[in-house]
Amino acid sequence: MNIQTAVLPPHAEMVRAMLERDTAYEGVFFTAVKTTGIFCRPSCTARKPKPENVEFFAHADECLCAGYRACLRCKPLDAAAVAPDWVQRLLSAVDADPERRWSDAQLLAEGIEPLNLRRWFKQHFSMTFHAWLRTRRLGMALGGIKQGTSIDHAAFDSGYESLSGFRDAFQKSFHITPGRAANSEPLLFTRLTTPLGPMIAMAERRGLVLLEFLDRPALTREVEALQNRYGYAVAPGHNAHLQQIEAQLADYFAGKLSEFSVPLHLPGSAFAREVWAALLQIPYGQTSTYGAIAAQLGKPGASRAVGLANGHNRLSIVVPCHRVIGADGSLTGYGGGQPRKAFLLRLENAALQLTQQLAF
Structure with a gap:
């Protein structure tokens, strides 16, 4: 399975789709108008701007990070x-x-x-x-x-x-022969849409194994490791865990959910699992540092190792590696990109403040 970074259509084609309000491009790109500071879906019914005043973005979060506001008419964040x-x-x-x-x-x-x-x-x-x-x-x-x-x-x-054709296609897709499939663990995957762009979720019978943004550079290596190191046969499909994470992600982005309850299965080294368990203990709306996590694990000199394990986390958002920041308060790296990390922290902080206000 090859995961690649999304590429925008040609500029001329996006201009045409915007001017003609072509619904076929829903979710493919967003239009942002420099003169108004607003971004829209390609099919927005508002009066169309001059093409020279428009920027095009692949994801809604890129528009937000560039300083644009969501259109109140076409509601592009909902469309995402x-x-x-x-x-x-x-x-x-x-x-x-x-x-x-x-x-x-x-x-x-x-x-x-x-x-x-x-x-x-x-x-x-x-x-x-x-x-x-x-x-x-x-x-x-x-x-x-x-x-x-x-x-x-x-x-x-x-x-x-042809049985030989089936065997070849099967082995190419799942990296195992049909004869070995009975002893393999199916890892089903589906695409999930979020306000921060498309994600891929993978789950087996024991729980959710992977949740990543599709444009994450390390995604291909992560999927290959699950296939080659842990023997998973990866295939499109649905199960209860995938349905559960889809519903819970929607509530999370709506500010209605602060703790995920979907079962998790986290293949990895003993130390990596310790770090991921520590990440799960960082409260919603709060942050920690690599040093603090290393000290919590009784290994105060292992900040760098904690950082590496944090970067190998396959469960974005659910195992909240976005809540780990630098000792100086900087955002530091994030596999999904720092704009997304900033968005998630703002979302949690705003939802937490609203909950606290309602409590009084």
């Missing part, structure tokens, strides 16, 4: 939390008929432009729609093999006429 209608309809159709093959002609018949679909899936899933569909079918085959389905039947049910 949902896939566009045409994508939702397609995903519902896939769920209803998972064995259906979608050609470009069929997509066009449903009013979906294949190029726009490819671009949206590349940004939000880091793979094309057809690659996602193929991996999803292989994931269903993986589940069948785990439950005792023969490899021949799994291959046929996945639409493969």
Whole structure:
């Protein structure tokens, strides 16, 4: 599975989409108007500015960090939390008929432009729609093999006429052969949308294993380590843990949730797990430092090691490494980017202050 940083469409195409209010680009980029200081969805019905007065951003948080305010008409922060209608309809159709093959002609018949679909899936899933569909079918085959389905039947049910073709595709996707799949641990993943951009969540039967922003540079290495070091077979899908984290993230960003209860499973070294456990003890709306955590663990000279373990945390937000700052009060590094770290700390601080005010 390859995770790549999202790339914006060509400038001319974004200008066209903005002027024509093209809904196909919902969630793909945001428009920010220099003369008004406001940012919008591409399809906003407000009067369109001159193209030379517009900046384009991939994520809503980038607009906020550049000093722009959200448009009150199109509510781009709300839009950042949902896939566009045409994508939702397609995903519902896939769920209803998972064995259906979608050609470009069929997509066009449903009013979906294949190029726009490819671009949206590349940004939000880091793979094309057809690659996602193929991996999803292989994931269903993986589940069948785990439950005792023969490899021949799994291959046929996945639409493969050649058993060798199925084996090759299976091993390419999951880094294991179908014969070893019965002893592997499926790690299901799904895309989640947030006001800070798309995230990927991965969970197995014991709990949530990974939650990261899709543009995190280390994401590819993290996924490969889960596959190669811990034997996971990674596939698109859903389970109760993924549903739970989706709901809890929505409440967190709405300022309604200060502590996550989704079960967690944290593969890693003993020391890394100690550090992650210490991160979980940092109260909502407060911060700590590498030195303080090292002292808490009884290893006052291990600040650097604590920093490394903190950077290897795979569960953004839930295991709150964003609450760790430098000894001088600086934000220091954050895998999701310092603008996101600042956003999360502001969100928690504001929600905490509001709760305290209501308590009096």
